Amino acid sequence: MMDFIRVHKKTILWIIISGFVFATFVVFGAGGYQTRGHDTVATVNNQKVSYSEFSKAVSRAIENQREQKKDVELTDTDLQQIKMGVLQDMISEEAFYQIALKYGITVTDAEVAAHLRQIPAFQKNGQFDHQIYFQTLRYGLKMNYEEFEKSRKRAMAVDKVRFLVYLLSKVTDKEAEMEYLRRNGNLKNFIKEKDKFVETLRNEKRILLFNQWIAILQQKTKIQDNLAKFEQQDRR
Numbered sequence: 001m002m003d004f005i006r007v008h009k010k011t012i013l014w015i016i017i018s019g020f021v022f023a024t025f026v027v028f029g030a031g032g033y034q035t036r037g038h039d040t041v042a043t044v045n046n047q048k049v050s051y052s053e054f055s056k057a058v059s060r061a062i063e064n065q066r067e068q069k070k071d072v073e074l075t076d077t078d079l080q081q082i083k084m085g086v087l088q089d090m091i092s093e094e095a096f097y098q099i100a101l102k103y104g105i106t107v108t109d110a111e112v113a114a115h116l117r118q119i120p121a122f123q124k125n126g127q128f129d130h131q132i133y134f135q136t137l138r139y140g141l142k143m144n145y146e147e148f149e150k151s152r153k154r155a156m157a158v159d160k161v162r163f164l165v166y167l168l169s170k171v172t173d174k175e176a177e178m179e180y181l182r183r184n185g186n187l188k189n190f191i192k193e194k195d196k197f198v199e200t201l202r203n204e205k206r207i208l209l210f211n212q213w214i215a216i217l218q219q220k221t222k223i224q225d226n227l228a229k230f231e232q233q234d235r236r
Contacts, residue, residue: 042087043224044094049087051230057086060141087227093158095221100157105164107156112149115156165213169206171198 041051061082065074074082100106117128124132137143176198180190190197 041226041230042091043222043226044091045098045222047094047098049090049094051226054087054090056142057090058083061086083227087225091223091225093155095217095223096158096161097154099217100161103161105157105160107153107160109153111156112153115152116149162210165210166206169202169209171202171205176201 039051040048041054042049062074062079065078065082116122116133121136122128122133134145137145137148141148176194177187177190179201180193180197181187184190
């Protein structure tokens with residue numbers, strides 16, 4: 001096992017850096033008590049975000065930071081920022097996932113499989129390799145394939161929702177011309193720079209629209225953050 005981790009260290013790190021460590025695991029309708037009490041670090045419109053899975057994601061994020069900054073000791077502030085970042089990602093993804101469910105936006109097993117086959121970290125000689133895939137999940141991310149693929153399916157559904165928002169960011173020729181004139185004071189080089197300027201304007205509009213949409217979503221989403229309660233238990 002240690003030989004595998006050593007040989008594929010860069011592969012494992014690539015996956016972690018790519019953001020897979022922040023995959024969301026939400027327990028729907030799961031109540032129950034554990035030794036820590038309710039296993040709910042947050043709720044999003046009454047849907048529960050599992051504390052145990054939050055802890056796993058935080059641990060992977062901390063390992064990632066330590067791998068990237070081997071000569072730097074993580075402070076309490078760093079650890080708290082990591083926790084907050086992971087929790088915010090999990091809450092955000094759950095909110096988007098609920099929208100995907102509401103509008104029937106789904107991801108098929110075939111789509112997930114195609115997505116995984118395209119990830120260089122799971123390939124050998126340019127081809128998807130099942131052994132590398134399973135070993136990377138087991139030793140690098142400490143997850144089984146069912147957990148990982150379920151998390152990717154959720155994340156891909158969320159990506160589809162975000163993509164639909166971006167599709168609304170259209171820029172007409174007239175709009176581009178007027179904005180170019182406003183920024184530059186003349187249209188001297190507009191034709192020459194039009195394509196690049198339109199793409200820049202489109203990206204700016206996407207970000208603005210997406211942020212506005214997020215603000216509306218936050219207003220309409222009921223969120224309860226229980227992280228402070230768990231941390232109080234840790235200090236006891």
